[in-house]
Amino acid sequence: MWLRESGGLQKALEAQPVQAAQRTLQGAMDQAGVPTTSAIGLSTLQLGLTAIGFALLYRKLGCIQERLDEALNRLAELKVEVSWLDRRADAEIFARSAAAIESARWAERSGRLEQLTQLRHAFTAACSHHRALLTAASSAKRVHAHAGAYMAHLMGLAQSGLARARCDALLDGPQQAREHFLPVKKEVEQFTEVLRAPLRQLDKHPELLTLAPAAQASVRDALGSARMEAEGLVTLDTQLEHCIRHGLSWKEWESIGAGDESERVLILLPGSAMGREAARH
Missing domain, CATH: 1.20.58 (Methane Monooxygenase Hydroxylase; Chain G, domain 1)
Structure with a gap:
């Protein structure tokens, strides 16, 4: 699983220690309705953000x-x-x-x-x-x-x-x-x-x-x-x-969410034809 970070969520993750960043990610996942079992663990998500x-x-x-x-x-x-x-x-x-x-x-x-x-x-x-x-x-x-x-x-x-x-x-x-x-x-x-x-x-x-x-x-x-x-x-x-x-293009992919101050994430599942985008309030 991979999360595409954007806007405020990206800044929050970069500024927080690992455990706090994981809690932030968990909150975004909860708002997106993604069960933890689907996430394969938050260590995977954090690695996915910056791999x-x-x-x-x-x-x-x-x-x-x-x-x-x-x-x-x-x-x-x-x-x-x-x-x-x-x-x-x-x-x-x-x-x-x-x-x-x-x-x-x-x-x-x-x-x-x-x-x-x-x-x-x-x-x-x-x-x-x-x-x-x-x-x-x-x-x-x-x-x-x-x-x-x-x-x-x-x-x-x-x-x-x-x-x-x-x-x-x-x-x-x-x-x-x-x-x-x-x-x-x-x-x-x-x-x-x-x-x-x-x-x-x-x-x-x-x-x-x-x-x-x-x-x-x-x-x-x-x-x-x-x-x-x-x-x-x-x-x-x-x-x-x-x-x-x-x-x-790769630049287009990495520009998603640039300048967007919302705490939105795009969730990609390996092998899936769809991604899901959700807002964390």
């Missing part, structure tokens, strides 16, 4: 890099072998991605969208890097033993895909953006299943029962993060699909 902006992508990228560094430092302290990883290449990719996102923010704000053509390459390279390391982890059977590092690269793949899709949407429109985005979405789903599937068949993977407590905790954290990443990808796919169906 594809370059500013949030920049912040998330920094968090992912910190997460990866922490995971690798823990493994180093335990003298765990991590030959599938390439820390030097990681640092280079994260630096290039961060620079590209910062430049993309400038290009979008200044209207110099032609600059996004070159910046898009950095996101494609980042996708390739994260994809290669995720494949290596799977081949080395280190997905669960090194779940923290694996998840960091899965998040990196998802966020790089989102950044590239935003470039494509601004440059070429929602149709071509979705065509390039869906393969990345599918890859994230497949790599997530590599993490999840063995946990449903512990009789075939007894080694998972003997993981150290710290590794078990990392697996649990990774599962939660994987769910959030999947929701972010569904969010963008839903937006692109809506734009294609209604013949909207």
